[in-house]
Amino acid sequence: MTDRPVVIRPPETLLEEPGKRLSHGGILGTPAGLFTVLVFEYPSPPAHAESVPSWTVYLTEPGTRHAVLALPRAMAAPNHSVHFIACSFGTVPDPARLLMVVQHRDLPRPQAVDLRTPAPAGHGALSWLAAPGALRGTGPEPARVWHCGLLRTPSLVFTHLEANSHVPDVFAAPGWDLSPYRGEGQPRPLAADFTPSRLLHGTSTGSDQFSSYDAIFEAPETAAAFTWTCAPLGLATTQQALG
Template identity: 50%
Template sequence: MTESSPTLIVLRRPETLLSDADTRLSHGGILTTPSGLLTILVLEHPGPPPPDGDTPPWTVYLARPGHRHATLALPDSFSVAGSGVQFTVFNFGPVPDPGDLWMVIHHPQLPHSVSLGLGSAPAQSATTRWLAEPDVLASPGSQPAQVWHTGLLRIGDLLFTHLEASADDPGLVPAFIDVMIP
């Protein structure tokens, strides 16, 4: 576990989880953030991406072996027409002790389900890497907000990052923006 700041911790660097003739699945790092455990999944597939506004059929959850309950994350996806690459952000919320959890990933374009033990030894990715490490940015003005990003992720010719601003005031809702540069 590598610590980037007191509120942004890198649990795993980008890794390739599945690679076969037609499909590659990678994650763009697994982070503990001010808004909870977060990862970006990158699906490379020759088929067309889902139409804009459609929720892709992802099922991604965290579970402990031997327990019947799981923590489900809802997707927020972005793709570039004609590229066959889809970036999907998953936020699981606060997760105590993620080291003994497994992340399970289902998607109809994958040849089979994929699982990753968050406490297992990480493997490097030859295709997905950070150009800039995840970091907390300077607070804008005198506002009590914390602004952070998930790293500048490169896959092929595409760049992607997730920026988020959160405040200590429980009445304020975190704001986020996902940026993809073709």
């Protein structure tokens, strides 16, 4: 696997009915394995509102009982009826033989994506303002740093930035603080900036050799420059995003 994400499938809408729409924001092959973002849009809070909705997302090969479970992390932007669910599956031998299945009690039925068949043309309610890519530096970095692109709904923009390193303590505190209560002068190891769009939600996770950052911004009205940054490695990438 290279350090640049490979797009296995572009964004698709899985369910669209009055009051509910479920989409995935592209299925990516990344240095850490398969990754996708589910986007659940609704006009009012789901019937079973929870701080972390109980999503079950897995990959399975038809005809077998074996499955690779994702580790979904759900987040929402204040005053917007949208949930983003970032799903990391880990490494799988051959994605082209698998189904991705999504379950939640607020869905009328499980939704499935057949990775063995081509994606339907024009079957996505979501769009990329910037394609998935990697952060690159001037020398040989002991890490792979990639982002899932900029995923746009009508009113919001989401991104996921992730770094994996084989060198211990690259992302460890106290040098890099993951806490939302970090003091002034203690930056996150990973960051995303979309000036002048307003940041609505940002969450960091990680360990001494892994770090990820998920962020939700208001969608820009005009073209704007978006920057992903990995401070411990001195890496940054800027792309123009359409409004």
